[in-house]
Amino acid sequence: MTLTDPREALADQSNFIGCLVGLAGLARVVHTLAADDDRRSDPPGESDDFVHVLLGVASLGEGIERLANSVMVQPDPTVEASPPTSTATRWLR
């Protein structure tokens, strides 16, 4: 496939959800690292880029889990079922 020969069903082959799940999993690993029982005897006061990268991953994971939870609470019997589906379709496109 090229940019001049697009396929209509490209969205069906997308692994976008898999990427989101992977990021959320990495974010949980960051929280596991933070909860490690083995603590440093002389922790530095300042955090460097490496720690900020971990924080960035944790933040992305939190956003993804928030996104997933917002979808999970939507199927309310009093709410019409079609909006979430159309939203998901629009996102995948």
Place this chain on the structure above:
Amino acid sequence: MNAETLIGMLAELERIRDLTLNLIERETPRLLPAPPDEDCGTERTVFDLLLGARRAVLGNPAAARGLHDLLVAEGRRYANTPDGARLREALVASEAVENLRRVWETVSLNVLDGPAAPSAAPDAWADLLADAVIGHGLDDSILARLRPEGFA
């Protein structure tokens, strides 16, 4: 020159770039060491994962630096929130984070640190062998395979 020709040129440039990277890999075998003897198992899986990360960074320095900077910026923003600040304090004091830092430094050879022009490969990437700082005193058979000869 139409759009299709331009896209074709981009595709060709990418192919030349891949060939150049393959040539560099062949000329620097210690950066891509031989895998463990076993074809499968935990050690082989971890080795493949770490080597894949190294190839991704060394083969795409500008993109890797861009992603790195994006995550750092998001991390700094998150650290200014109450939840982020608590997580930051926990991470800074964690020995496991220090171990992960050693792993990352060994795998990436610190090529993403230091100065870099916008949207360009970082200077450390071009000066890899001179500026790389490897984790010291790390006795790990998997990481040892990723460490170029001559490094501590």
